[in-house]
Amino acid sequence: MGNERGGILLILLISLVVVIVLYFGLVVFLWIGVTNGTIGAAAQQGSIANINGNQSTIPLGRDGQSDTKAIDNEELDSGGAELVCVRLNGVGGARTPALDRRVARRMVGAINHIAAEGLAPLSFTWALRTTCQQRNVNPGPNLKARPGSSPHEAGSAVDVSGMSSRGDAGRIVRIMGAHDFIWLGRRDPPHFHVMPATIGEASFGAWIRKIQHLYQSGQPTGGCRGSECGS
Ligand SMILES: [Zn+2]
Numbered sequence: 001m002g003n004e005r006g007g008i009l010l011i012l013l014i015s016l017v018v019v020i021v022l023y024f025g026l027v028v029f030l031w032i033g034v035t036n037g038t039i040g041a042a043a044q045q046g047s048i049a050n051i052n053g054n055q056s057t058i059p060l061g062r063d064g065q066s067d068t069k070a071i072d073n074e075e076l077d078s079g080g081a082e083l084v085c086v087r088l089n090g091v092g093g094a095r096t097p098a099l100d101r102r103v104a105r106r107m108v109g110a111i112n113h114i115a116a117e118g119l120a121p122l123s124f125t126w127a128l129r130t131t132c133q134q135r136n137v138n139p140g141p142n143l144k145a146r147p148g149s150s151p152h153e154a155g156s157a158v159d160v161s162g163m164s165s166r167g168d169a170g171r172i173v174r175i176m177g178a179h180d181f182i183w184l185g186r187r188d189p190p191h192f193h194v195m196p197a198t199i200g201e202a203s204f205g206a207w208i209r210k211i212q213h214l215y216q217s218g219q220p221t222g223g224c225r226g227s228e229c230g231s
Pocket residue numbers: 152157158159190191192
């Protein structure tokens with residue numbers, strides 16, 4: 001009698017434990033599924049879609065990572081500074097249309113985003129500057145950073161034409177912001193740059209030294225190099 005009751009209690013207890021384990025297993029399974037779905041979708045929108053509309057001169061990652069796998073920004077940013085050619089409407093001749101690879105990827109994302117919203121394409125006046133160009137450049141009414149301290153010398157900045165006159169300038173600023181570009185506003189309307197911390201650089205000073213060294217070593221190699229001091 002006692003044994004029988006004990007046996008029934010044991011079976012009930014085991015059944016209860018099995019139900020609880022199955023329940024939590026299902027919850028964890030569903031949660032992982034939802035999380036993966038979200039991450040995959042975000043990565044696709046944020047990076048892979050941009051890369052598909054990319055110029056061939058921008059390496060995706062150090063390992064030539066293809067677009068078949070979800071890759072996040074951190075992975076794409078790893079590998080350090082590198083100067084790459086970017087097609088920037090209006091920049092050419094003596095002015096090298098190049099940016100740091102990590103900035104170039106964001107710039108292509110912004111250009112595609114602007115096209116997707118049906119806005120008129122951006123036109124640019126400057127991207128990378130050598131320190132010699134920074135010394136020589138005539139900023140007109142806009143700000144000019146001391147040579148050795150401009151985000152342009154880090155391949156981090158672009159100057160966009162018409163930011164004081166375009167009716168959609170506010171939308172441009174918002175889209176550029178969504179791709180990590182900070183606008184200096186009225187102080188220097190054409191100017192946008194990506195902050196060092198955003199892509200894992202310690203400071204503009206350190207970033208500029210790397211990029212200027214890379215320029216002196218022959219980067220970018222995509223056939224877009226202008227002249228060192230010309231404008
Ligand atoms: Zn600028």
